[in-house]
Amino acid sequence: MKLSTSEYFIREVFLSLRRNNWMSFASIGTVAVSLFVLGVFLILVLNMNRLASSLESQVQISVYLREDIEDSTRRRVEGNIQEMQGIESVKYVSKDEAMMRLKERLGDQKYLLDALGDKNPLPESIEVTVKLPEMVQTAAEAIGKMEGVEEAKYGQDVVEHLFDITRLMRIFGLVLMVLLAGATLFIISNTIRLTVFARRKEIAIMKYVGATDWFIRWPFLLEGMVLGFIGGIVAALALRSFYAAMAAKIYSTLAFFPLLPQYPFMNYVAVAIIVSGMIIGTIGSTISLKRFLQV
């Protein structure tokens, strides 16, 4: 493409954006809102996935042993668990160790334990990690029936709950995305249609003097792309502030939450959002050109 031709296209695009300033503004706004909502869902789903997988990888069974268990029984239980299929690791936690962990977890408030004096009410336990999360339930049930075992607890129900939420958010996000994409396409194609209409005389003359179809189409495609691009940038900037605010809120209340670090994560999100905006913009103008520009 010649330099003077590119200049011509760019001039046409900005002329047209100015000429239809209200429609352009509405298009950019719709693109920005749609992409922002899309981005919020993207951020939430990705973070939920991360939370789920980090919980999942932590999926472990706490096997609490009876108060009166003999050392030999305990070793037999350990051995039996070790021999089960799909076991990743088995770790014995003594009463003293359990107490130490509790103190650590209480931190500044460990004085609460002073009331216990020398008594240690915590049971001995065995921490069992399984290889695959699907195995947790059966493994826990089998271990629970072993001699000398008081109870075998696991966090699977939390994870399943989390999966349910994530799945729901994915579906909801997808439906919303489709609706918003539809609305965005509609408004962009209408903006381009107005442009085509405003320039119909020029288009007719271009055809008479022998401009190629692509030469005629380019400015309109570019206009749609630019609308999507600007909308994408607005959405990406808004998402950045949103994520920063969300991160600050979460870190102050739920410190343990494994939030995806803002960088480079948000850069990827920004790129995805801006590219989506450009794609939507281009598709929107293509729809209009197909219907209203018989070149």
Added chain:
Amino acid sequence: MIHMRDVSKVYDDTGAVALDHVSVDIGKGEFVFIVGASGAGKSTFIRMLFREVLPSSGVLEVNGRDVVKMDRSDVPYLRRGLGVIFQDYRLLPDKTVYENVAFAMEVIEAPRRLIQRSVNSVLDVVGLRDKYKSFPSQLSGGEQQRVAIARAIVNAPAIVIADEPTGNLDPETSWDIMDIFQRINAAGTTIVMATHDKNIVDTMRRRVIAIEDGHIVRDEARGVYGYEA
């Protein structure tokens, strides 16, 4: 230049037969008037030449290109060899005289230096060099049509096709336009002009092709209008 053999045009939507097995040849450098009543097929004839209307059957070659079998993507290149002029000028109101003419070169991606040279030169031909900064609304009808002619010839077409170019103009102005056409023709450009202007046709005594009900009923080398004005 133009070779038409057994060309017919039936409009799909109405079933109307606009042209019925028309054959004609127009050579290089000819000046041809197409005459006939409104609805006789004149307009269809003219619009086929730049493939705004596609023949239903027959052979049509313009400027060495097969208009019927031509690929859609080749139409722009057919039109680059033609200059088209309409009764209603069809200028862009928000562009100056200069920009209106330059537009025809910009959109076929001509080099900028060539554009400047060619536009100035054709504005000389139509006598509007000093009004290059004016907008169409500031010009008379005759001046606007001269801008349209400048735009049509700026890409140096082999054929100029004019559909009632003097239809909106008074007789005196019409002669100014015809003067320009004669000069363009003298420089070797073929001119095909549909017209209702008896005075012009009868005075100029050029080739006249008369169309009635989709047929060529008369084709004379130095013809007259032949109808009551």
